[in-house]
Amino acid sequence: MRGFSLTLTGLLAATSGAAAASQLQQPLGVSATDSRPNIILTLTDDQDLLMDSINNMPELNHHLREKGTFYRNHFVTTAICCLSRASLLTGRLAHNTNITDVNPPYGEGVSKFNTLYTGKIFNAHTVDNYNTPFINGFNASDFLLDPYTYSYLNATFQRNHDVPVSYEGQYSTDVLVDKSLGFLHDAVHEASPFFLTIAPLAPHSNVQSNGPIDPQSPLKITAPPAAARHQHLFPDAQVPRTLNFNPDELNDSNIEHNDHFYRQRLRALQPNDILDNTYIVYTSDNGYHLSQHRLQAGKECGFEEDIRVPFFIRGPGVAANHTEKAVTTHIDFAPTLFEMAGLPLRSDFDGVPMPLHHVVQGPGEKARHEHVTVEFWGIAIPESGSLDAEIPPTYAVRIHSTDYDLYYSVWCSNEHQLYDLKTDPYELNNLYPDPTGLQTETTILGYPVTQVINRLDALLLVLKSYQGFDAFYYHQKKVSYSRCEYGYLVDDRSHLSGWY
Ligand SMILES: *[C@@H]1O[C@H](CO)[C@@H](O)[C@H](O)[C@H]1NC(C)=O
Ligand SMILES: *[C@@H]1O[C@H](CO)[C@@H](O)[C@H](O)[C@H]1NC(C)=O
Ligand SMILES: *[C@@H]1O[C@H](CO)[C@@H](O)[C@H](O)[C@H]1NC(C)=O
Ligand SMILES: *[C@@H]1O[C@H](CO)[C@@H](O)[C@H](O)[C@H]1NC(C)=O
Numbered sequence: 001m002r003g004f005s006l007t008l009t010g011l012l013a014a015t016s017g018a019a020a021a022s023q024l025q026q027p028l029g030v031s032a033t034d035s036r037p038n039i040i041l042t043l044t045d046d047q048d049l050l051m052d053s054i055n056n057m058p059e060l061n062h063h064l065r066e067k068g069t070f071y072r073n074h075f076v077t078t079a080i081c082c083l084s085r086a087s088l089l090t091g092r093l094a095h096n097t098n099i100t101d102v103n104p105p106y107g108e109g110v111s112k113f114n115t116l117y118t119g120k121i122f123n124a125h126t127v128d129n130y131n132t133p134f135i136n137g138f139n140a141s142d143f144l145l146d147p148y149t150y151s152y153l154n155a156t157f158q159r160n161h162d163v164p165v166s167y168e169g170q171y172s173t174d175v176l177v178d179k180s181l182g183f184l185h186d187a188v189h190e191a192s193p194f195f196l197t198i199a200p201l202a203p204h205s206n207v208q209s210n211g212p213i214d215p216q217s218p219l220k221i222t223a224p225p226a227a228a229r230h231q232h233l234f235p236d237a238q239v240p241r242t243l244n245f246n247p248d249e250l251n252d253s254n255i256e257h258n259d260h261f262y263r264q265r266l267r268a269l270q271p272n273d274i275l276d277n278t279y280i281v282y283t284s285d286n287g288y289h290l291s292q293h294r295l296q297a298g299k300e301c302g303f304e305e306d307i308r309v310p311f312f313i314r315g316p317g318v319a320a321n322h323t324e325k326a327v328t329t330h331i332d333f334a335p336t337l338f339e340m341a342g343l344p345l346r347s348d349f350d351g352v353p354m355p356l357h358h359v360v361q362g363p364g365e366k367a368r369h370e371h372v373t374v375e376f377w378g379i380a381i382p383e384s385g386s387l388d389a390e391i392p393p394t395y396a397v398r399i400h401s402t403d404y405d406l407y408y409s410v411w412c413s414n415e416h417q418l419y420d421l422k423t424d425p426y427e428l429n430n431l432y433p434d435p436t437g438l439q440t441e442t443t444i445l446g447y448p449v450t451q452v453i454n455r456l457d458a459l460l461l462v463l464k465s466y467q468g469f470d471a472f473y474y475h476q477k478k479v480s481y482s483r484c485e486y487g488y489l490v491d492d493r494s495h496l497s498g499w500y
């Protein structure tokens with residue numbers, strides 16, 4: 001959108017609750033001649049949906065859930081930060097953004113992303129290269145810089161074209177709060193509407209750094225520290241003991257470590273609070289797993305824990321206290337943003353606008369897509385405990401509807417996973433037939449599993465192409481005649497192409 005477009009790595013927080021509330025009572029960026037809305041996007045880092053984090057955020061529930069719409073079936077299309085942020089903000093799948101890793105050569109980070117946007121920094125945006133060139137496309141910005149992006153108590157920020165500033169000893173999220181309020185304060189005095197992205201580090205794990213990141217030496221990754229005033233919260237909280245939580249595989253000290261990690265994540269989320277009088281969107285770049293599926297702290301997988309994220313919208317015409325069940329994804333956000341701003345949709349969007357202004361009911365609900373394309377590229381990094389089994393690049397589809405609920409993935413090792421979440425919501429029983437032919441008797445919706453897999457393979461191919469179905473269909477062989485025959489012999493199809 002034209003006008004006052006802001007990007008910053010700040011957070012509106014309960015620490016400054018009173019100040020925040022009074023800011024918000026003023027009309028933001030309202031002008032007599034310009035009725036376009038303001039938009040604030042809060043983008044947390046690694047926040048899960050399935051481990052109850054949102055139920056431990058009273059301010060979020062009060063300001064967004066009760067006053068806006070909760071998209072209960074919202075999925076990311078890739079469960080890793082930079083790729084997911086690129087998809088969120090471009091409306092395109094990772095393999096269509098040309099950014100498929102957090103590091104070169106597949107993720108040139110900043111240098112590739114110049115004309116788009118970033119809130120929190122890509123891994124390649126550092127204290128050494130922040131000005132070669134500066135990120136442009138924003139009227140004002142204040143970015144966290146590597147290698148200090150993930151240091152809660154030693155953040156380095158870089159504002160507009162200024163030199164980087166170290167905030168050693170201050171809690172990163174609190175610094176973001178002040179910066180966000182500063183931007184808001186300036187914004188309310190502008191006549192034009194604004195788009196403000198607030199991308200805090202929380203509840204990402206802490207990565208200690210006192211120098212350049214050395215790819216050769218392992219990173220020191222620990223649970224996020226809490227702000228001093230939040231350290232006492234949630235003393236008894238535990239990772240929910242769902243069926244896919246596997247205590248048999250992890251020893252007691254490991255489990256206690258992960259429960260501690262869990263409490264620290266909840267504590268790190270406490271400063272978050274969001275404001276009023278505009279479209280306010282709250283989400284995360286990816287979900288998180290912590291002991292489920294025998295995995296240590298981390299993301300990057302296609303499991304529900306990793307791909308489902310909180311998604312809330314509050315604003316003009318958006319249903320209050322409403323839970324939307326339609327399947328929505330991160331690539332639907334940019335088209336939604338365009339719709340909010342009254343802009344025509346771009347032709348290169350892979351996503352479609354989310355249901356925003358009204359409750360879709362009845363047959364209309366059926367018209368929305370049920371699929372989510374899920375992909376992972378790059379090198380997965382374990383964030384606590386021992387090294388996990390390697391998480392390979394994966395290409396997958398998640399299909400969610402009232403009648404069926406499936407996850408199907410192909411790994412770069414050509415191993416496969418197929419889960420029927422109708423009967424197996426915790427994804428414990430891989431239905432993909434093993435080479436011995438076991439499980440081929442399985443059926444899904446009455447169809448043999450092998451037949452379902454053929455359809456899923458075809459669907460994966462369709463969804464892989466640029467802009468989904470239509471481009472894929474366009475490139476298929478067409479039925480055509482090379483000559484007219486007045487009959488058809490099964491062993492002579494030379495006059496027909498495109499037939500099997
Ligand atoms: C923001 O940047 C755009 C593009 O450079 C410019 O047209 C606009 O006037 C700027 N807005 C403000 C409020 O400075
Ligand atoms: C994609 O990225 C590669 C590696 O950075 C680069 O060489 C190539 O030009 C990019 N292609 C497009 C279409 O941006
Ligand atoms: C904190 O960050 C600054 C750079 O911004 C660095 O010089 C300093 O060594 C860091 N301190 C610690 C304790 O890592
Ligand atoms: C528990 O498991 C962790 C991680 O696998 C391991 O490092 C640790 O030595 C184990 N502790 C005991 C007491 O077995």
Ligand SMILES: *[C@@H]1O[C@H](CO)[C@@H](O)[C@H](O)[C@H]1NC(C)=O
Nearest residue numbers: 062065066067320321322323
């Ligand atoms: C929100 O809806 C739930 C039921 O769906 C209801 O119990 C609750 O009172 C509502 N809250 C508000 C603030 O309207």
